[in-house]
Amino acid sequence: MSVDGIWTSEIMGLFGWESIGVLLLEDGRAVGGGNLHYSTGSYQTSIDDVHFTLSVEFHGKPRTMFGSADKNLSVEIEGKIKDGVIEGSAYRMDKPDQNIAYRLTRRADIPPH
Numbered sequence: 001m002s003v004d005g006i007w008t009s010e011i012m013g014l015f016g017w018e019s020i021g022v023l024l025l026e027d028g029r030a031v032g033g034g035n036l037h038y039s040t041g042s043y044q045t046s047i048d049d050v051h052f053t054l055s056v057e058f059h060g061k062p063r064t065m066f067g068s069a070d071k072n073l074s075v076e077i078e079g080k081i082k083d084g085v086i087e088g089s090a091y092r093m094d095k096p097d098q099n100i101a102y103r104l105t106r107r108a109d110i111p112p113h
Contacts, residue, residue: 003045003081006108007032011065011090012101026110036060039075050086052077065100077102 004026010017021034030041030052041054054075062069076096079088084106091099 003043003050003086003106005106005110007086007104007106010103010105012103017103022107023104024110030054036063045081048081050077050079050081050088052079079104 005024007023007025009020009023009032011020012018019034021032021037021039023030023032023039025043028042028044030039030043032039037056037058037060039054039056041052043050043052045051052075054077056073056075058071062071065073074093075090076093077088077090079086079102086104088102089099090102091097
């Protein structure tokens with residue numbers, strides 16, 4: 001299955017899954033954002049596995065993630081693809097022992113140019 005498309009992203013919070021934005025995946029490139037941040041990076045797939053490397057920058061008040069509220073984060077995400085959902089975990093490259101459950105849900109194909 002190709003992962004190219006428009007996806008919504010969520011992290012597991014205290015009260016369940018919390019929406020954090022949208023991620024556009026196309027030809028190995030990942031671009032997205034939410035109401036307080038934007039992210040850019042890349043992804044690679046292998047059968048039903050996906051690996052993301054993202055740079056996240058908050059343009060509003062930073063959200064506390066991984067134990068701190070930093071304006072800029074370098075994040076890795078490892079996940080499994082099944083039935084239009086990618087589930088896995090996200091972690092900071094400088095704190096790989098701290099991770100957050102992460103989920104992407106496919107919402108649409110990318111429209112043709």
